[in-house]
Amino acid sequence: MAGLAARDGGPSAGAGLRRNLRRVDVLALTINVIVGAGVFAMPSAVAAAAGRYSLLVLLAAFVIVALLALCLVEVASRYDITGGPPVYAADAFGPLAGFVVGWLLALSRMAAFAAIATIMLDYAAALLPALETRWIRTAALTLFVVILAAVNLRGVSQGARFGNVLTLAKLLPLVPVAAAGLWLAGWESLPEAVPAGTTALGQALLLALFACFGFEQAAVVAGEMRDPRRDLPVSILGGVAIAGTLYALLLLACFATVPDLANSTRPIADAAEALSGSLGGTIIVAAAVFSCAGGLAGAMLVAPRILYALGRSGDLPRVLAAVHPTHGTPQAAIIVMAFGSWLLAVTGTFVYITTVFVIARILTYGSTCAALLVLRKRDGTAPVPIPGGPVIAVLALACCVGVIASTSLVAVRDVAIAVAAGLLLRALVHRQASTVGA
Numbered sequence: 001m002a003g004l005a006a007r008d009g010g011p012s013a014g015a016g017l018r019r020n021l022r023r024v025d026v027l028a029l030t031i032n033v034i035v036g037a038g039v040f041a042m043p044s045a046v047a048a049a050a051g052r053y054s055l056l057v058l059l060a061a062f063v064i065v066a067l068l069a070l071c072l073v074e075v076a077s078r079y080d081i082t083g084g085p086p087v088y089a090a091d092a093f094g095p096l097a098g099f100v101v102g103w104l105l106a107l108s109r110m111a112a113f114a115a116i117a118t119i120m121l122d123y124a125a126a127l128l129p130a131l132e133t134r135w136i137r138t139a140a141l142t143l144f145v146v147i148l149a150a151v152n153l154r155g156v157s158q159g160a161r162f163g164n165v166l167t168l169a170k171l172l173p174l175v176p177v178a179a180a181g182l183w184l185a186g187w188e189s190l191p192e193a194v195p196a197g198t199t200a201l202g203q204a205l206l207l208a209l210f211a212c213f214g215f216e217q218a219a220v221v222a223g224e225m226r227d228p229r230r231d232l233p234v235s236i237l238g239g240v241a242i243a244g245t246l247y248a249l250l251l252l253a254c255f256a257t258v259p260d261l262a263n264s265t266r267p268i269a270d271a272a273e274a275l276s277g278s279l280g281g282t283i284i285v286a287a288a289v290f291s292c293a294g295g296l297a298g299a300m301l302v303a304p305r306i307l308y309a310l311g312r313s314g315d316l317p318r319v320l321a322a323v324h325p326t327h328g329t330p331q332a333a334i335i336v337m338a339f340g341s342w343l344l345a346v347t348g349t350f351v352y353i354t355t356v357f358v359i360a361r362i363l364t365y366g367s368t369c370a371a372l373l374v375l376r377k378r379d380g381t382a383p384v385p386i387p388g389g390p391v392i393a394v395l396a397l398a399c400c401v402g403v404i405a406s407t408s409l410v411a412v413r414d415v416a417i418a419v420a421a422g423l424l425l426r427a428l429v430h431r432q433a434s435t436v437g438a
Contacts, residue, residue, distance in 0.1 A: 026218045026231055028168075029301065030239025035171070036295030037119040038211030039247060040268055040288045043254040048262035049204035057201065058251060061208035062244040064403070067396035069215050069240050070386045071369040073233045076219040077384035078375060080229070084219040085368045086309060092371035092378075099315045101367045102306055103422035104360040104415070105216075109303035110337065111357055113296060114344035117141055120292030123266075126285050138346050144293070148300040149338040153329055171246075173287035177272050178246055181253030202406035206358055209403065211247070213361050214295075215240050216368075217302040229383055299341075304333035314433060315426050359404055359411050360418070366400035369393045 043054075050057040075088050085105060090098025121141060125131040131140060218235045254267045257274035264270050266285070273281030308330035311320025322332040372393040375382070386392060404412070 022231075026235040027238055030215055030218050030235050031171070031242055032294045032297070033214035033217045033299065033302070034212060034239060034243040035174075035246065035291065036211075036214065037116045037288075037292045039174075039250065040119075040123075040266065040291065042208065042211040042247065043251050043258075043267040043271075044261055044264040045207045046204050046251070047254070047267075049200045049207060051262070053201065054204070054251060054255075055248065057204045058208050058247060061205060061212050062240070062247075064209065064396070064399045065212045065215065065240055065244075066237075067392055067399060068365045068369065069236050071372045071389070071393050071396050072216055072219055072365070073236055074382045074384060074386040074389050075368050075372050075375060076232050076236075077229050077382050078379070084216055084306070085364050086306065088371040088375075089367045090313075092374040093367070095313070095315075097367065098313075099310065099426055100419055100422065101364050102310050102315070103426075104418065105364050106303065106306045106310065107418055107422075108357050108360045108364075109299055109306065110340050110344060113299045113303065113337075113341035115357075116292050116295050116299070117144070117341070117345045120289055120296070123285055123288040123292065127282070127289070141345055142342065144296075145338050145342045148297060149334055151297075152300050152304070152334050153331055173272070173283050174246065174250065174268070174291075177253050177268060177275065177284070178249035180271070180275050181249040181251070181256065184253065184256040206403070206406060209362075210358055212243065213358075216365065233384055300334070300338065303341075304330050304337040307333040307336060315429065317429060359407050359415050362400050362403050363415070366397055369396040369400070 046054045046057055072085075076084070079087055079091075086098045086102030089101040121131055121137055124140075125137075131137050215236055218232055218239070250268060250271075253275075254261050254264075254271045257271040258264050258267055261267055266281075266288075269281045269284040269288070272284040307316065307320045310316040311318050311322075311333065320333045320336060321330070323330055370393070373390055376390060382389075
């Protein structure tokens, strides 16, 4: 993984990848990935677990996310290459740590893709009942994945623009509902129920965090941004701020318009239906489909770059580092990510990996917070220093520990199994490389 630790356009800066992403593309990508399928389930899930304290739980989730994002902004400003958190871990703690972070990030993205694809098809079936039929559902999923892969194979600009369109399509119907939340909600609309205890609050926090994750995706494609040091802070922090405001307003709207929010299976659609009739509910169902599709477009743009970086470093088969000679895209990594995500979605085996999604992602974020402390001490002030950076990093690490402590021992075990499998694959690749070299 040592090759991943290069920075500032050095030899490992992702040679062959083209710098075509504008600031608006990366901001849209950040919003696209954060505001995915989770927003359409978050209000009822959090209300069921946290009741009257739901807004406080959501605020706590975004405070944690803001701390993690600030750490990411400072650390990312030291680098000018594709890869993101795995690169930072490799530089700060060594190749093995970099691989573990990259492996967990790749697996979590693949699992998330499969889960969101399933949710997208569930919502789409409300508009097109034929999707309830298994073979039609599989055919539709296959066609969608093939289209996403084909678009991204043709170039990062095409993939980003396609994602921009889907981002706009899913945000437009949500904004009126959010505005209604600002207009209608008051303290009297908050539910009377209170959480059963700290365990329920912990569960609510995990649900909120699941809906808030994804802000790191901008850093993963830094090697294809026109000016990453200028655009990354705006894209990451701007995306988190916009998503946080939207989530809070949507939660308020649901409190004000959905009588039994905790038991609603489609809370935002129910809120829209209460505000504007059945047409409003149908529009939100369509928005949910676009939201999932937009999130999947963002994932297909970003996730293959993680495999590309691991292949380029020699930790996974080097074929994953192959770049299309005409379009300058990581073709093999895109194909592998598309096939793996499709396979998980159609077979249902993604359930195992999604059980460790939150803890895997928290470990990834925590590694970047720890890297901030190491890099400040070793290399001095970053190009984009965050005021009070070390203090923020320590607070963020404490939050990571708290989140992990709120998960079950089963989740910790599952993460250990996933890491062991990745290390075994890495050992086999290194052994083969040494045999060929001999």
